Amino acid sequence: MIKKFVALLLLAGLGLMFVGLLLGFTPDQVLNTTASYYADHSVEDTGAANIVTAIIVTYRGLDTLGEVTVLFLTATIVSLILTQPRPSGTPVIGLTEKKALASGELLQTGTRLLVPLVLLFGVYVFVNGHLTPGGGFQGGAILASALLLMLLSDPTKRFNHRFISRVESISGLLYVVIGVLGLVLAGGFLDNRILPLGAFGTLFSAGAIPVIYTLIGLKVGAEFSSMMVTLSESRDR
Amino acid sequence: MSTVMFVMSLLLACAMIASAYVALRGQSLSMAVLAAGAVSLFASVMFVLLAAPDVAMTEAAIGSGLTTFLFFFVMGRVKGGKDD
Numbered sequence: 001m002i003k004k005f006v007a008l009l010l011l012a013g014l015g016l017m018f019v020g021l022l023l024g025f026t027p028d029q030v031l032n033t034t035a036s037y038y039a040d041h042s043v044e045d046t047g048a049a050n051i052v053t054a055i056i057v058t059y060r061g062l063d064t065l066g067e068v069t070v071l072f073l074t075a076t077i078v079s080l081i082l083t084q085p086r087p088s089g090t091p092v093i094g095l096t097e098k099k100a101l102a103s104g105e106l107l108q109t110g111t112r113l114l115v116p117l118v119l120l121f122g123v124y125v126f127v128n129g130h131l132t133p134g135g136g137f138q139g140g141a142i143l144a145s146a147l148l149l150m151l152l153s154d155p156t157k158r159f160n161h162r163f164i165s166r167v168e169s170i171s172g173l174l175y176v177v178i179g180v181l182g183l184v185l186a187g188g189f190l191d192n193r194i195l196p197l198g199a200f201g202t203l204f205s206a207g208a209i210p211v212i213y214t215l216i217g218l219k220v221g222a223e224f225s226s227m228m229v230t231l232s233e234s235r236d237r
Numbered sequence: 238m239s240t241v242m243f244v245m246s247l248l249l250a251c252a253m254i255a256s257a258y259v260a261l262r263g264q265s266l267s268m269a270v271l272a273a274g275a276v277s278l279f280a281s282v283m284f285v286l287l288a289a290p291d292v293a294m295t296e297a298a299i300g301s302g303l304t305t306f307l308f309f310f311v312m313g314r315v316k317g318g319k320d321d
Binding site for chain 2: 050052053125133134135137138141142144145148152224227228231232
């Protein structure tokens with residue numbers, strides 16, 4: 001009873017605080033200094049039509065590298081924990097022990113039709129990250145969702161772990177190499193002006209941003225894929 | 238913000254609160270996971286209305302897509318305990 005009363009009191013206090021904040025809130029009439037710098041200068045600095053991408057990949061490129069690292073660590077830990085060797089004596093049982101029902105013709109045909117389209121859409125999203133909304137993270141997640149579709153339609157399917165981890169590590173390495181190249185050839189770490197900025201609004205523009213976002217997309221897609229593949233394959237233990 | 242937009246965002250907010258309630262109070266675990274995915278889905282539409290398409294794409298792909306299935310994979314692995 002007392003516990004409930006305290007919880008209610010806490011909720012009421014929080015509600016009062018938020019109502020106070022809401023009533024006192026007036027939207028800014030002008031952008032603050034940082035935001036107006038981005039809005040005014042991102043086109044001439046980076047040549048990217050999508051300001052969000054310009055901020056994520058160049059101005060705040062180091063933060064993006066940190067995010068990718070966090071995701072990499074998560075994927076690594078998932079596969080490290082789940083692929084521990086079985087204790088000796090336990091029989092190696094596959095998914096076949098349950099005799100999973102085969103998925104229907106509709107699902108299989110639909111998957112075969114949709115997977116290439118979904119993959120293509122993912123690639124489109126991260127290649128056009130500097131022009132349209134979306135980018136490496138979103139495109140990578142879409143790539144991984146194509147893999148998820150394949151996994152759902154055929155749970156006994158096995159994927160090439162070595163290939164996934166190769167894609168992951170090579171794109172991560174190239175990402176850092178491009179960052180260091182920016183340090184050597186242009187203004188700083190992850191500067192996109194190591195390649196010509198090109199004509200504004202075209203596919204091959206904005207310097208190294210499309211290259212960096214392609215690498216991020218491949219890396220994120222491989223990380224999510226390895227997480228899901230490990231989780232689904234190690235169910236047998 | 239026009240009236241249509243206002244009504245739409247109001248409906249979305251109500252739907253988000255309702256699905257969050259189902260996720261917390263629902264009877265079965267898989268229902269709760271699906272409801273949590275629905276919260277993300279409504280949130281991504283809300284982000285589009287708030288003119289943040291980049292965030293909306295991330296929320297739709299990761300929040301409502303991959304996370305839901307990660308939950309299901311994990312539930313398949315922990316099955317067997319008394320408290321799951």
